[in-house]
Amino acid sequence: MTYLTKSEFAARHGWSKSYVSKLAKQDRLVLSDDGKVDVEATELLLAESADPSKAAVAARHEESRVERDVRSQLQPGHGPVAVLQPDAAPTGAHNFQKAKAHREYYLAQLAEAEFNKVQGNLVERQAVEDAAYSAGRMLRDQFFGLAPQLAAELVAMTDPWDIEKHLVDAFRRVFTEVGKMNSADLSQAITQS
Numbered sequence: 525m526t527y528l529t530k531s532e533f534a535a536r537h538g539w540s541k542s543y544v545s546k547l548a549k550q551d552r553l554v555l556s557d558d559g560k561v562d563v564e565a566t567e568l569l570l571a572e573s574a575d576p577s578k579a580a581v582a583a584r585h586e587e588s589r590v591e592r593d594v595r596s597q598l599q600p601g602h603g604p605v606a607v608l609q610p611d612a613a614p615t616g617a618h619n620f621q622k623a624k625a626h627r628e629y630y631l632a633q634l635a636e637a638e639f640n641k642v643q644g645n646l647v648e649r650q651a652v653e654d655a656a657y658s659a660g661r662m663l664r665d666q667f668f669g670l671a672p673q674l675a676a677e678l679v680a681m682t683d684p685w686d687i688e689k690h691l692v693d694a695f696r697r698v699f700t701e702v703g704k705m706n707s708a709d710l711s712q713a714i715t716q717s
Contacts, residue, residue: 527560573620
C-alpha cells in the first residue's frame with residue numbers, strides 16, 4: 525500500500541489540489557487515519573465511481589496533462605499509472621457504472637411497456653380484471669334470471685324429455701346472448717373501469 529499526502533496525490537496525477545479536495549468532499553478518496561491518501565484503494569474507487577459518459581472529457585484532460593508534463597514523462601522511472609478495472613465494488617462503495625446500467629435497463633423496460641400500451645398490445649391489468657368481473661357477473665345474472673322465468677313453465681311439464689329440452693333451449697339462449705358481446709362492448713367495459 526502506498527500512502528501520499530493530498531498534495532502529492534494531486535501532483536502524481538497532474539490534478540490541482542482543489543480537485544483532490546473536491547474528491548475528498550465527495551467521499552471518493554480512501555484516507556488513512558492520519559489523513560493520507562491510500563493510492564491503490566483510491567484509484568480503485570475512482571475507477572468504479574467514474575461516469576462513463578465523461579470518458580471523452582477525461583481523455584482530453586489527460587492528453588493536455590501529458591503535453592504539459594512531457595519533460596517529467598521522459599525521465600526514467602516515471603511510467604503511466606495503470607488504473608485497474610475491478611469486478612466488484614469494495615464494501616460500502618457505490619459502483620456508478622452498475623447503478624447507471626441498472627437505471628437505464630429499467631427506463632428502457634418502462635419505455636417498451638409504454639410503447640406496447642400505445643400500440644394496443646398491452647392494457648391495464650386492473651381494467652381487464654374489472655371487465656372480466658363485469659362479463660362474469662352479467663353471465664351469472666342472466667343465468668340466475670332463468671329460474672323465475674322457467675319455474676312456472678316447468679311446473680306444468682311432466683315428461684322429463686320435454687323438461688330437459690326446454691332447459692337446454694333456455695341455456696342456449698342465454699349463452700348465445702352473452703356470446704354476442706362484441707369487441708365494442710368489451711372495449712367499453714375496459715374503459716369504464
